[in-house]
Amino acid sequence: MSSPPTLPEEPASGLFRAEYARRMNAVLDHIDRHLDTPLDLAQLADVAHFSRFHFHRVFAAWMGETLGDYARRRRLETAALRLACRPGKTILDVALATGFGSGEAFARAFKLKFGCTPTAWRADVAAKNAAMLAAMRLRRQDSNPDQAMRNTDQESLLNFQHHDDSHSHHRESLMKVTILDLPPATVACQRHIGPYGPAISTFWRDTVAPWMQSHGLDDAICYGIGHDDPGITPPDKCRYDACVAVPDGFQSGGRASITTLPGGRYAVAQFKGPSSAIAETWTRMTREWLPASGLQWDERPCFERFSAATAIDPATGEFSCDICIPVRPL
Known part of the structure; x- marks a missing residue:
């Protein structure tokens, strides 16, 4: 080997x-x-x-x-x-x-x-949410559906595209939410502080992926955790953790912090599509599905979970992940 x-x-x-x-x-x-x-x-x-x-x-x-x-x-x-x-x-x-x-x-x-x-x-939350979803859908309808989404080089996390709004998707994504009990996960985390969007892709590609390769973690399960709402927190203060599942006893060498993502009950939606569509999926899940579910967000972090090896479809350039929201009864 x-x-x-x-x-x-x-x-x-x-x-x-x-x-x-x-x-x-x-x-x-x-x-x-x-x-x-x-x-x-x-x-x-x-x-x-x-x-x-x-x-x-x-x-x-x-x-x-x-x-x-x-x-x-x-x-x-x-x-x-x-x-x-x-x-x-x-x-x-x-x-x-x-x-x-x-x-x-x-x-x-x-x-x-x-x-x-x-x-x-x-009182203003409901009106803001409706306006946000309407604006997202209008942008997608007005976009060029033939805009290129394919990139044959997008075969691994090295070319991971995350929350890049430079492209739009012309299909309404279908969302099925499942309630799952997830086990705790030991992860190595590296933090980015700054605006979400293309900078997160760069952080994964230029900082996290080389570190993963050097530690033999190319096929690991990854977790992306956005701690802040950019509609509330100034963009330059937003915190994002890029986390990689590691075995017990793993030594990070100082660059990454070892922590445990808590287990428990999560609402999980499978996402597959252009990365530009994932923000709307998050919005629909939290503004439409969650209020009607009889559940509420709890104190644990939400995250996107994906496989480093298979997150990007090389044939279409589409990104696949699980959107996971920690929930408890109202």
Whole structure:
């Protein structure tokens, strides 16, 4: 059996930066898990294994915003998502679950951030969703159905195209949703912070795929996790994790963080089509199917799951994946 290809050794500066990224991402994940509690600067510094004295400065330099500003933004963005996705929760419930001491303090901060009250935001969700779907369908109807989607070079993850809106699809995709209990998965994750879209394709192709090849993971199951809603979070702050299933005891070499995707009940829809159509499928699933299902989104991450070896159909250029949303009863 041939050994996996060996890539040129990465310069020390690249390894150091990867280590910084790994530590800072651990802090961001910790903050997200504890939005309902006051942040302790010393504890966060310990999570990152950085000096407590200098951590605030390191965080601000790395993220482009202070720790306080970041935490406030994440609390409000998470609250906005919960207002939209959890109609059964009161505004006070959402406020307390995202770290605000009272409904009044939450309402003031929310209006300052989004320009409207939490009540108005929630009331406007249905109209916004309908307008979004209508605009997507109109774009597809007006597009050129003969626009080339084939690319005979698209035979592997190396040419993975993800959420690229440069093409449109002229067929209405059929969506069948199945409720499944998925097992936990041990994964190696690398994070991209910035706008979704073509940059994610580049990240998989130029960063993740070579790393996979060098570790003999060409045929692994992959998971793409978009943590933020670009309609709420500024595009340059959106977080995306490219994750690859790895065996127990796997050593990542420092570039990737090893974590576990939680198992449990998921609503799963199989997608196959041009990558430009996947955003609409996500929208239809969360705005049309989910409210009528008797289920709601829970705290676990949603993701796209696909095989690195077979995600792209070499004959058509179409992308295949499972869209997985974690659910629980209303």
